[in-house]
Amino acid sequence: MNNLVYLKDVATLTLDKNKCTGCGMCLDVCPHQVFKMNSSHVVIQNRDACMECGACSRNCPFGAVSVNSGVGCAAAVINSLLGRQGGECCCSIDPADPAQKNKVGCCS
């Protein structure tokens, strides 16, 4: 299935056309073909496909793309609600503690 789509109108992805130079790096790293190259810069063609992985914003040398990135993992959200770190899901949404010890979970 190529076209699994998640909830509409939730992704926090934004693009600053004034900063974009059209280098195309975001097209390379996006796993869901969210971007499209226009004549001189990139445009967002499919925002609802965005999974907020943050690859585009991290790899944009010009700071033109921004997104509240994180891992879309309910177990991790619950863990952070409970004040646990890591816990059920290895994809912790807490970037403050990447070397957590408690690694049990769904991602492999």
Place this chain on the structure above:
Amino acid sequence: MNKKKSCSCPESPITLQVIQQESNCCSAVKDIPVIIPRLDQPFVTGSIQTSIGNLPQVSPQLTSQDHWGAVKARWGKGRMDYMVDPGLYALGNPGNNSPVLVTANYKMSFDYLRRELPGRTAWILVLDTKGINVWCAAGKGTFGTVELIKRIESSGLKKIVSHKNLILPQLGAPGVAAHQVKQASGFKVHYGPIRAKDLPAYLDSGMKTTPAMREITFPLKDRVVLIPIEFLAAVKPYFIVAAVFFLLSGIGGPAGFWTNILNYGLFAVFALFCAILGGAVLNPLLLPYLPGRAFAAKGFFLGFLITLILLYVRSVNLQTWTGRIETLAWLLIVPAISAYLAMNFTGCSTYTSLSGVKKEMRWALPAEIAAGACGLAIWITSLIIA
């Protein structure tokens, strides 16, 4: 890492400026020792002599031990210690012009990479991701800019290859800023295909990707391998919950303890098991075909269907109040459990966003808790009035 003189080498996530300063500083004092992966790791087939020492050599051929390790990891056994030493490995007999492929030190990531490169030679640079796969590690930042820059130095890569190119899996991009790696180390990061199986085509085409190589999908076989872990995670709490239902049915029912268990307890235990099957097994299997976009909605739907089938099999008498109340109880409990487990599968999927998951959870989590709690209360009531 110790603070030596006035500088320290990058250890934790830091900003670009800091990386630049520190990497200049560190390369100036050259205080990063070269760390060579152990040669006695079971999958190492030999070693090759280089200017920095004997580097471990690996083969594209996976052994039965490698396959068995993967099976065990999929079932959760030894999964968190399933790792290889970080550093530089030789695939075949690479030279100073051979490509450098970067991966995580989760052994399955390492194995799946070399498996796809039969008859090829390459350097494999393994980052220390604490035994986590590339994508999850990139999300956490351990497959990241700082670790890559550090590993380029500590692996001795600069003395091994004459070029300045690295091939990273595209799914490592959330953790690695290619332009910062270039600035700090001089190496240019090329994001290769998402799947290792596309690597030969990518290498043969002069490092060109096709749109298909760049798009992540979530086909049946990728979903199936995730089922054991999901199922096992649900089974442990299941035993506790099932035991509680078992005891409650025996104590609360109308007849003697064992008769009650026969009449109510066994069905309860079976129904709970089916709820887990729905959320942890059927949901991953049928994901694209289930209604709704929210995973919890898919789980509620599955749980509802399962309950209808269960109640049909049990041939509940809807003419009596007891039968009606028991029906209602199961129509709340089973979907609540299925929905909860289905919701947790968002972490395994390849297309759910954090904003979306939070939005889904705002309604789904209270609904699941409420349905489960009400269901339990109603079920106990049905036992008492029976």
